[in-house]
Amino acid sequence: MSDGASRYRDSAAPDYGHGFHAGNVGDAWKHLGLVEALRLARPASGAMHYLESHAGEGRYRLGSTGEWSAGIERVVAAADAQPRAVPEPVARWIGLCRRLGYAGRSSSWAGSPDVARALLEPDDRLSLWERDAAANAALARLFDGDSRARIVSGDGLAGLAREVHAAEASASAVVVLVDPPWSAKDDWLRVPDALADAVAATDRATFLLWYPVKSLTRPNAMLARLAARGVRSTVAELVTTPLDLRRGRLNGSGLLAVRPPAGWAGSMAGSAPFLGAACATHRGAWSLRLLDSGDPAPRA
């Protein structure tokens, strides 16, 4: 099939397997941002509801080589070499990766649902969508017996606004991760539109959207599309290969946060120099783009 858009709509065909990318620098940035969001959004009392629209398998077996060796492996090596230089959020996240099984080659990599679960309390809830049948079955096995978790097979974007709105009614804090495969061009339209609908339907929920950065063209167009819908956000983009050196490849990634908890942007900005230096493919050449479109306007 040559048309990416129709491939996206073919629900029978897996269009993406995250196993190949598990533990890469994009996963590192995403999971670090998720851990910080869940930590900082923890309410003083009451339960939290974590929702994820594109959950994946929940756990991956790392091969003897793979993208993880340019991601988590480099971060851990840098941390082991200079333990006193490790920013607190990075140290916390590395500790969690290790507790969840990361030990280098042939070890286990916790996907975002498993990372989130490790930070949740007994009264919290998780709602996880995964469209691919095999990935969904693996996820269901991983969460088997965990009464906090609801695993849904299907499109995680279709009912996002309704689901997050419902979660707000029963939880003190709601955190949502949107982590699509970006395997079709129309993801760059469909994803921000679904996010804007969900933001408009809710008052308090924190949203995190992960996206790849090959060049700034598509990310900037997506940010403009969200701004045109009135979505206020904080964006933290980490680029570890200069964008003009390697066009059309994954050079970095962004996390867009809507209603981030206080301190989240500071955690990301404070962690970027360590992660950037550790993962830069050209020595010392990394960059952080931090954008803040301001606090959300109060709702009438």
Ligand SMILES: C[S@@+](CC[C@H](N)C(=O)[O-])C[C@H]1O[C@@H](n2cnc3c(N)ncnc32)[C@H](O)[C@@H]1O
């Ligand atoms: C990037 S991976 C998720 C990785 C995971 N969030 C993590 O960090 O461990 C994207 C997942 O979305 C799934 N997927 C693709 N389109 C989807 C859709 N419309 N709704 C739900 N899941 C979808 C893919 O099968 C894939 O497992």
